Amino acid sequence: MGRAKVLALLVAGAALVLPALTAAPAAQAAPSQSHGKKPPVTGTISLIVLNQAAPAAGDVVDFTVATTATDKPWVDLACSQNGVLVYHWQKAYYEGAYGYGFMLASEAWTSGPARCEAKLLKLLDLSGTKSKVLATTQFDVTG
Numbered sequence: 001m002g003r004a005k006v007l008a009l010l011v012a013g014a015a016l017v018l019p020a021l022t023a024a025p026a027a028q029a030a031p032s033q034s035h036g037k038k039p040p041v042t043g044t045i046s047l048i049v050l051n052q053a054a055p056a057a058g059d060v061v062d063f064t065v066a067t068t069a070t071d072k073p074w075v076d077l078a079c080s081q082n083g084v085l086v087y088h089w090q091k092a093y094y095e096g097a098y099g100y101g102f103m104l105a106s107e108a109w110t111s112g113p114a115r116c117e118a119k120l121l122k123l124l125d126l127s128g129t130k131s132k133v134l135a136t137t138q139f140d141v142t143g
Contacts, residue, residue, distance in 0.1 A: 043067030043134030045075065045120040055104060056142045057111050062101040063118055065093050067134050070122040074131070077102050079109065079116040079141065086114060090121075090128070104141055112143040 048062040049055045067073050072094045079087035086109035089102055104114075117138045124130040 043069060043073065043120045043122075045118055045135045045137050047118070047137055047139050050101065054142055055139065057109060057114065058103070058105050059141075060101045060103050061139075063093070063120075063137075065120050065135075067120060067122070069132070069134055072097075072123070073134070074121040074123055074128070075102075076119045076121055076131075077116060079104065079114040081109065081112055081114045084108075087116070093120075114141045115139075116141055 044064075044066045046064045047055075048064060050060050050062060052059070055061050061077075063075050065073050065075060072092065074090055075093050076090045077087070078085060087104065087106045091097070091099065091102070093100070104116075115138065117136060119133050120135040121131040122134055124132060
């Protein structure tokens with residue numbers, strides 16, 4: 001085959017391939033109507049006081065949780081007195097997890113009012129050291 005024929009075939013092939021190569025990235029970059037942005041991760045967490053209207057030190061509290069972000073949510077509860085952390089605990093909140101509810105007491109907190117914050121979490125690693133907060137709620141505990 002002569003040089004002129006080989007060159008003509010290469011130019012013809014390039015004319016067919018180049019438009020397809022330059023059009024492909026543009027088509028891939030544009031999101032489709034049904035895909036594209038992911039829906040936001042959401043969740044809810046609400047306090048349930050098991051024994052009375054307002055929780056007191058020593059009471060047990062529980063939470064209702066809902067999320068579409070994970071099928072294995074966790075709740076992290078931390079309470080402080082005058083800015084000092086006196087209680088911190090995490091529990092799994094899914095079917096089959098061990099126990100529910102938090103007893104509002106610790107060695108550092110035997111009585112007195114406190115401010116508590118509960119966080120609904122999605123764990124991001126198996127050790128539980130990395131998580132994403134999906135929702136929070138705060139409440140006061142009486143003495």
